[in-house]
Amino acid sequence: MTDFEALKNAVxxxxxxxxxxxxxxxxxxxxxxxxxLDKGMIPAxxxxxxxxxxxxxxxxxxxxxxxxxxxxLSIIEPLIIKSGRKSKGKVAxxxxxxxxxxxxxxxxxxxxxGAGYDVIDLGVNCDLAKFDEGVAQxxxxxxxxxxxxxxxxxxxxxxxxxxxRGTRVIIGGAPVTQAxxxxxxxxxxxxxxxxxxxxxxxxxx
Ligand code: B1M
Numbered sequence: 001m002t003d004f005e006a007l008k009n010a011v012x013x014x015x016x017x018x019x020x021x022x023x024x025x026x027x028x029x030x031x032x033x034x035x036x037l038d039k040g041m042i043p044a045x046x047x048x049x050x051x052x053x054x055x056x057x058x059x060x061x062x063x064x065x066x067x068x069x070x071x072x073l074s075i076i077e078p079l080i081i082k083s084g085r086k087s088k089g090k091v092a093x094x095x096x097x098x099x100x101x102x103x104x105x106x107x108x109x110x111x112x113x114g115a116g117y118d119v120i121d122l123g124v125n126c127d128l129a130k131f132d133e134g135v136a137q138x139x140x141x142x143x144x145x146x147x148x149x150x151x152x153x154x155x156x157x158x159x160x161x162x163x164x165r166g167t168r169v170i171i172g173g174a175p176v177t178q179a180x181x182x183x184x185x186x187x188x189x190x191x192x193x194x195x196x197x198x199x200x201x202x203x204x205x
Contacts, residue, residue: 001029001031002022002025002026002029002031002035002036002040003022004035004039004040006018006022007019007022007023007026007036007040007041007044007072008040008041008043008044008047009044010022010068011040011041011044011045011048011065011068011069011072012044012047012048012051012065013064013065013068014061014063014064014065014067014068015068016064016067016068016070016071017071018068019041019068019069019071019072020071020072020075022040022072023036023041023071023072023075023076024075027075027076027079033076033079033080034194036072036076037076037107041069041072041073044065044069045065045066045069045103048061048062048065049062066103069103070103070106073103073106073107073110076110077110080110080111080113080114081110081113081114086116087116087117087118088115088116088117088200088201088204089117089118089140089141089200089204090117090118090119090120090137090138090139090140090141091112091117091118091119091120091139091140091141091142091143091200092119092120092122092131092133092134092135092137092139092141092142092143093105093108093109093112093119093120093121093122093134093142093143093144093145094121094122094123094124094126094130094131094134094142094143094144094145095123095124095125095126095144095145095146095147095173096125096126096144096145096146096151096152096154096155096158097125097126097127097151097154098125098148098150098151098154099124099125099145099146099147099148099151100124100125101124101145101146101147101148101173102123102124102145104145104147104172104173104174104193105121105124105145105173106121107193108143108145108172108193108196109121110193111193111194111196111197112143112193112196112197112200115197115200115201117200120134120137120139122134126144128157128158128161131144131158131161131162135162135167139167140167140168140204141167141168141169141170141187141200141203141204142158142162142167142168142169142170143169143170143171143172143196144158144169144170144171144172144173145171145172145173146171146173146175146176147173147174147175148175149175152173152175152176152180155169155171155176155180155184155186156184159184159185159186163185168187168188168203169186169187170186170187170188170189170190170196170199170200170203171184171186171188171189172189172190172191172192172195172196176189177189187203188203
């Protein structure tokens with residue numbers, strides 16, 4: 001059984017080899033991937049963020065924690081994504097303009113891929129032209145991620161850009177709320193990656 005506290009500490013301290021070893025052992029042991037994420041890895045990112053708020057951690061610490069998180073995610077990703085499935089639809093996902101946070105966006109992308117959608121990952125710092133590229137490649141839904149209160153307002157521009165053009169826009173990220181979604185007229189909001197799957201299933205059924 002995985003020691004979630006050890007996994008959490010390894011992510012916080014940025015020990016990516018330790019993270020990879022613990023996650024690999026859990027996977028080899030057939031443990032629940034969602035538990036590894038929800039009890040070990042995601043709380044670690046929350047904790048490092050809180051330390052950052054209290055000036056007990058700085059950007060370099062955030063960066064090495066993020067790198068450690070990615071090393072664990074890359075082991076989990078192939079398990080979540082099933083092959084040989086029939087596509088349920090196409091989604092273009094990106095972190096909005098001015099924002100470089102991609103861990104949550106990557107997690108959402110992995111989960112929706114795993115649920116049977118084709119995903120076009122547009123990366124970070126996406127302007128309107130970048131979201132247009134996703135739609136040009138056939139995306140029916142544009143999913144926007146934002147982690148900063150300063151970049152969140154760009155979601156309003158994305159919604160306005162696609163209004164009346166048949167492309168739906170869904171939004172998420174730590175500062176984003178259902179109230180904000182309603183305010184800017186986005187087609188949907190979800191708090192987390194599993195919620196994004198449910199939202200798409202409802203929207204594209
Ligand atoms: Co930054 N950062 N950061 N950071 N960072 C936050 C977001 C912050 C809350 C930390 C804090 O102050 N406590 C704060 C924002 C404050 C605010 O705006 N109110 C902050 C800041 C201030 C900054 C800088 C400005 C710091 C600086 O330079 N002075 C800077 C900005 C850079 C930029 O983007 N232009 C910055 C930089 C960075 C790093 C580059 C060092 C690094 C990111 C590395 C990377 O992503 N590759 C980083 C990190 C790691 C964080 C924290 C610690 C962790 C984020 C994370 O990965 N969480 C974060 C603190 C925190 O979140 N508590 C923080 C784990 C991830 C799984 O969760 O991303 O929330 P999350 O995604 C969730 C949901 O939100 C949702 O599902 C995901 C999975 O459940 N979701 C969606 C996300 N996108 C979705 C899209 C959807 C649906 C759901 O579409 C439908």
